[in-house]
Amino acid sequence: MGKEQKNIWEKLGSLDYRLVYITFILLLAIPVVYPLGLPIEIQGNVRDYYDTIKNLPRGSVVLMHSFVDLSVWADTGPILIATWKMIYDEVVRNDLKIITYQSSVDGNAKMADLMKGELKPSQTMINNFGITWIDLGYIPVGSDATHAIMNADFTAMLPTIQHNLHFGTEWRGKPLLDVPILKEVAKRGGKPNILEAHDIDLLIIGYWGCTYPDTLVRQFWVAGDPAYEVTSVHMTIGNCVPNVVPYVGKNNPVTGYVAGSSQAAMLEILAGHLGEGAVMADLANLAGIGTVIFVVLGNLSYFGIKYFAKKEED
Amino acid sequence: MSTTFWRKDLPTIILAFLGFTLIAQAIFNVKELNDLRAWFGLIPTVIAYIAFGVGTVYGVTAEINMWKRNRTLKQGIITGSFFLMMALMVVVAVLYGGLESWRKPEFRWYLLNIYQPQSQGMYAVMFLYQCGAVYRVLRFRNWETAVLIISGVGFILSQIPLFTAYIPFMSAFGEFVAKYPSLGGTRPANVTGAVGGIIVALRALIGKEQGTMAIGGG
Amino acid sequence: MDVVVLGKLVAAVFVLSMLSLIFGENFFFKWGTRVVVGWAIVYSAILGLYWTDFYAIKPILEKADYKWLIVIFFGLLMYTRLSRRYAWISKYPISISMGIGFGMILPTWARAQILDQIRITIVELFSPVSTFDLIGRILVLVGLVTVITYFFFTKEHKGVLGSSAFIGRLFIMSSIAVIWAGDYLWAMSMLAGQLKFLINDVIIGIFLRR
Numbered sequence: 001m002g003k004e005q006k007n008i009w010e011k012l013g014s015l016d017y018r019l020v021y022i023t024f025i026l027l028l029a030i031p032v033v034y035p036l037g038l039p040i041e042i043q044g045n046v047r048d049y050y051d052t053i054k055n056l057p058r059g060s061v062v063l064m065h066s067f068v069d070l071s072v073w074a075d076t077g078p079i080l081i082a083t084w085k086m087i088y089d090e091v092v093r094n095d096l097k098i099i100t101y102q103s104s105v106d107g108n109a110k111m112a113d114l115m116k117g118e119l120k121p122s123q124t125m126i127n128n129f130g131i132t133w134i135d136l137g138y139i140p141v142g143s144d145a146t147h148a149i150m151n152a153d154f155t156a157m158l159p160t161i162q163h164n165l166h167f168g169t170e171w172r173g174k175p176l177l178d179v180p181i182l183k184e185v186a187k188r189g190g191k192p193n194i195l196e197a198h199d200i201d202l203l204i205i206g207y208w209g210c211t212y213p214d215t216l217v218r219q220f221w222v223a224g225d226p227a228y229e230v231t232s233v234h235m236t237i238g239n240c241v242p243n244v245v246p247y248v249g250k251n252n253p254v255t256g257y258v259a260g261s262s263q264a265a266m267l268e269i270l271a272g273h274l275g276e277g278a279v280m281a282d283l284a285n286l287a288g289i290g291t292v293i294f295v296v297l298g299n300l301s302y303f304g305i306k307y308f309a310k311k312e313e314d
Numbered sequence: 315m316s317t318t319f320w321r322k323d324l325p326t327i328i329l330a331f332l333g334f335t336l337i338a339q340a341i342f343n344v345k346e347l348n349d350l351r352a353w354f355g356l357i358p359t360v361i362a363y364i365a366f367g368v369g370t371v372y373g374v375t376a377e378i379n380m381w382k383r384n385r386t387l388k389q390g391i392i393t394g395s396f397f398l399m400m401a402l403m404v405v406v407a408v409l410y411g412g413l414e415s416w417r418k419p420e421f422r423w424y425l426l427n428i429y430q431p432q433s434q435g436m437y438a439v440m441f442l443y444q445c446g447a448v449y450r451v452l453r454f455r456n457w458e459t460a461v462l463i464i465s466g467v468g469f470i471l472s473q474i475p476l477f478t479a480y481i482p483f484m485s486a487f488g489e490f491v492a493k494y495p496s497l498g499g500t501r502p503a504n505v506t507g508a509v510g511g512i513i514v515a516l517r518a519l520i521g522k523e524q525g526t527m528a529i530g531g532g
Numbered sequence: 533m534d535v536v537v538l539g540k541l542v543a544a545v546f547v548l549s550m551l552s553l554i555f556g557e558n559f560f561f562k563w564g565t566r567v568v569v570g571w572a573i574v575y576s577a578i579l580g581l582y583w584t585d586f587y588a589i590k591p592i593l594e595k596a597d598y599k600w601l602i603v604i605f606f607g608l609l610m611y612t613r614l615s616r617r618y619a620w621i622s623k624y625p626i627s628i629s630m631g632i633g634f635g636m637i638l639p640t641w642a643r644a645q646i647l648d649q650i651r652i653t654i655v656e657l658f659s660p661v662s663t664f665d666l667i668g669r670i671l672v673l674v675g676l677v678t679v680i681t682y683f684f685f686t687k688e689h690k691g692v693l694g695s696s697a698f699i700g701r702l703f704i705m706s707s708i709a710v711i712w713a714g715d716y717l718w719a720m721s722m723l724a725g726q727l728k729f730l731i732n733d734v735i736i737g738i739f740l741r742r
Contacts, residue, residue, distance in 0.1 A: 013450075020449055021442045021554050028724045032731045038475040041485040044493075070425065071433030074725025075718050105579060109422045140359060140583060145636045149355035156352035164417045214504070218640040222648070225343055238473070238714025241492050242500040242707050246649060249656065259714065261721045262473040281475055283724040284717070288474035291716075294449040295467060302453040325623040329631035336635025355636060357603050358629035360587045364607025365625075366580025371614055373573045377566065388559045392566050399570035407574065413582040416575070424571060427539035428546055431726070432568045435550025438726045441719030442554055448716075457698075458705045466709035466716075473717055492710055494668035498675015499707025501649055502700075505676075506683050508645030515634045515641075 009308060013301025020294065027286035036285050040278070045248065046266040049233045049256030052202065053086060056094060060201040061185050062087070064100040066135075067206020067235050068107035076206060078264035078277035079235040083204060084119050085273040091125065091132060097181055098133035099200075101158075108138040112164045118275075129168035130179050137162025137172075142212075147219035151197035151228060154182075190224075197228040206235035210243040213254070221253040231255055326521040333519045374400075465491045537738060544734045547726050650676075675703040 006014070056062070064087065067080055090096045102108050115121065125133070139158045141150050150157040154176060161171045161179065176182050182195055190198030203220055207213075213234065220230040234244050234257040247254040258267050262284060264277030336354060339347040381393040403424065407415040415421045452467070454460050471477040472488020517523045549564030588604050591597035606628055612621040653669075653676055660666035681693060682700030689697040 015449070017446050018554070020446050024442060024445045025723075025727065028720070029727050029731060032724075032728050036476070038479045040475045041478040043472075043485060043489050045489070070430040071437065072718070072722070073430060074434055075721035105416050105575075106425065108417065109425050112417075112422070113426075140363075143358070143633070144640075145355040145358055145632055148636050149352045153352060156356070214645060217648075218637065218644045222640040222644045238717040239711045241714050242496050242710050245492060245497050246501045246504055246652075249652065252652060260473065260717050262475075262717065265475075279728070280721055280724060281473075283728065284474045284720055285476040287720055287724075288471055288476055290445070291448060291467065291470060294445065295452050295463065298449050298451075299453055302455070321620045321623070325627035328624065329627040329634075332628060332631030333635040333638070336632065337638055340635075340639035353599065354632050356587060357606075358632050360584065360600075360603050361607040361610065361625050361629055363580045363583040364588070364604060365610035366577050368610055368613055370573050370577050373569060377570075392559070392563050395563055396566045396570040399567045400574050403571055403574035407578055413578060413585060416578055416582065421575075423535065423539060425575075427543045428571055429568060429575075431543040431546040431729075432550055432564055434722050435547045435564075435726055437719050438547075438723035439550055439553045441716070441723045444716050444719055458701055461702050461705040462709045462712075464709075465706045466713040469710050469713035470716055490668070491706065494671045495675065495703055495706035496710040497707075498672045499679055499703035499705070501653065501672065502676045502679035502683075503704070503707065505646050505649050506680060508641055512638065512641055515638055518630065519634055 007305075009301050009304030012297055012304065015297070023294075024287060024290050027290045028283055030286055031283045035279070035282050037282060038285060040262075040265050040269060040281055042266045042270060043263065045257050045259075046263050047256075047270065048248075049258050050086070050267060050270040052231070052233050052255045053083075053090060053204070056090070056096060056202060059095050059097065061097045061099065061188070061199060062202045062204060063200045063230075064098055065203070065205040066100050066102045066107055066111050068102060068110040069104060069208060070106040070110065072208050072237060073110075074280065075237055075261045076208065076235060076264075078261045078275060078280060079258045079267065080206065081114070081118060081275055082264050082267045082271055082273060082277060083235065083258075084114075085275075086267075086271040087204075088121065088125065089271070095132075097185060099136065099182070099185065100133070101136040101139050103139060103141050105138060108162075108164050111135070112166070115165050115167075126167045129165075130171050131181055134161070134171065134179050134181050135163040135165055135168070136176070137164060142215075144215050144219055147215060148223060151219055151223060154195040197224060197230050200230050203230050203232035204235070205232055208237045208240065210236075210240040213240070213244045213247055217247050217253045229253075233257060236260075322524070323521075330519050330521065333515075461495075465495065540729075540733050540738060544730060547730060551726070674699070679703050 053062075064083075066084075067076060069076065087096070087098060091098060102111055121129075129135075136154075136158055139150065139162070141147055141157060146157060158176065160173050160175055163172060171179055176195060177186060177193070185199050186193050186195040188199045190196050197220060203216075205216060216232060216234075220228055220232060222228075232254055234254055236244060236257060236259050238260040241257075241259050244254060244257050244259075248257065249255070258264060261277050261280035265274075265281035266277075268274050268277045332354070335347065336351070338344060339351055377393055377396050381389055406420055406424070410418045410420040452459070452463050454463060468484075469488045469491050471481075472485050472491075478485040514523060546564050546568070549560045552558055552560045584604075584607070588600040588607075592600050606625040609625050610622050612618040653673055657666070657669050657673060660669055678696045678700035680700070681696040682689075682704065684693065684697070687693060
């Protein structure tokens with residue numbers, strides 16, 4: 001008995017997987033060597049993220065989570081870098097007070113490198129470290145419990161400064177409220193001389209665990225007496241978009257978000273600092289064509305077998 | 315007191331006591347408990363940090379068992395590399411800062427040149443498997459898969475400059491999908507998930523969810 | 533060879549070891565994963581010791597804050613999990629962690645994830661920014677109602693309930709589609725980033741020396 005010959009529709013639907021893999025590898029590799037440089041359209045959520053930071057009242061206090069997870073750096077790194085460059089501009093333009101921290105060892109390590117390289121602050125920023133901005137360092141926050149403690153009193157979670165930067169070393173190991181900016185910020189809102197969430201005007205936070213928006217809303221918006229209601233903007237990856245969108249809105253906990261490197265490119269354009277995001281967005285161009293082609297091929301095969309193969313047999 | 319009391323009842327009593335105490339503190343703002351709240355909140359984190367050794371033992375015994383099951387040259391190289399890397403990192407830690415070694419550039423070198431490429435590489439491979447799935451699985455079989463393909467592929471293309479530059483409604487379509495129909499699916503899932511989660515949590519606090527305690531063994 | 537170049541070459545080896553998985557599980561892939569697991573075990577041990585010292589040991593030694601001895605005791609009880617006979621003792625630190633976790637989450641959970649979500653859905657119906665936005669908000673409300681009917685498993689999905697559950701399923705598929713699409717884009721960025729590194733930093737930067 002001979003091997004049954006596959007008709008054209010079955011052949012279309014049973015291409016070797018290796019052909020699919022190699023096609024996509026080539027489609028992603030070509031723009032590395034020959035960039036396409038196409039225009040990028042800005043989406044509403046990115047514009048809202050940008051506008052929220054840009055429209056802060058003068059002298060606002062921003063709690064900035066320097067979100068770094070090295071396993072997703074290619075997708076989220078551009079967002080962090082674009083945001084930091086925007087923050088540097090806003091510190092000068094709008095006299096923002098910045099309190100930054102990291103919630104991972106990756107973050108602590110990478111920030112040390114970034115602050116020497118891509119995110120090297122100006123000499124004025126370095127001189128003002130501790131006065132207009134401070135890096136608290138690595139704080140092991142992430143769960144509801146740890147955020148609840150930190151939001152009630154930062155010093156309960158981090159008694160002393162733990163940053164890993166090459167400047168501002170005189171503040172390392174010092175109690176938080178010895179730092180001028182933190183002393184000043186602690187006098188605002190809620191309880192005087194306690195650094196807490198009531199003292200914060202905007203939270204810029206990043207994550208790639210998609211249940212994290214729920215934790216953030218519980219602990220930065222609903223928790224507290226009176227409720228903290230700290231507005232936030234989020235840096236995240238594409239598949240967390242459905243988890244953050246329920247909280248997005250003008251008077252809602254989240255007023256904007258940037259998801260992934262493609263949207264990082266949009267933020268770079270708005271902020272006027274093109275970088276890795278634009279490069280990563282460019283690399284996706286041909287892979288998009290590949291996606292459409294393979295979806296079409298798969299469906300041609302499916303409908304061909306369903307409608308035409310039967311006719312041929314008849 | 316019986317074995318059941320020590321193994322089942324007392325842990326449940328402790329769980330309920332701590333849970334209801336913190337709920338009462340949040341609702342009634344009991345001043346005496348406010349100061350203890352910060353300490354309570356740190357306890358799970360510190361317990362997790364102290365228990366690091368459990369993972370260490372599991373990891374090392376798993377590797378040893380792999381070698382015992384498969385004593386070949388290749389497995390020997392793999393197991394040897396595993397222990398060699400552990401020994402190397404212990405030496406690096408001892409020579410460069412001890413407990414503070416994770417801040418040092420020497421330790422960071424391993425983080426950036428071994429951990430980062432390996433973990434990103436894993437997700438890169440995942441993309442290729444997804445490409446295969448796109449080809450094999452995304453078929454317009456019924457209404458549900460039609461919505462899946464149109465929404466999903468539409469959202470993907472709305473993030474790619476080649477498509478948003480030349481198809482006028484592409485970017486707007488992606489925004490529409492994320493902001494309205496997808497929200498119509500996620501919001502009720504959040505609500506129903508939260509209802510279920512609260513019920514399970516309350517049942518656990520009153521000792522009705524023994525499954526949650528069974529992870530302790532016995 | 534300087535440390536930066538060595539780092540890039542080592543990184544390239546690990547990227548290729550992971551990418552080799554597309555040819556099926558192989559020795560190179562297994563070697564790469566096991567080496568990183570070995571590294572991660574030591575790294576997490578160092579972090580565990582550091583933060584234990586920071587939060588528990590230093591307060592005892594420097595501030596005579598002896599309540600941390602209780603926490604250290606319960607933390608050490610976790611090691612009973614390694615013994616089959618005494619593993620049940622680890623229920624004590626687990627119940628402490630769970631009790632505290634529930635106590636921290638429950639007071640805010642209902643408002644954040646249930647009441648506010650329903651309130652926002654209704655309030656936004658009365659404050660649309662455009663006609664298109666109003667249509668979208670109505671769509672969200674329809675989704676909220678129909679998806680909840682889909683999760684109604686005590687009655688058979690027939691008639692009106694059946695139609696409503698079907699529409700709810702479509703909304704759920706839309707939501708799953710966006711999750712999958714985001715995952716696809718994110719993974720695409722990972723592969724793009726690795727290819728960019730291999731081509732620009734390794735092949736062109738080191739071997740072709742440009």
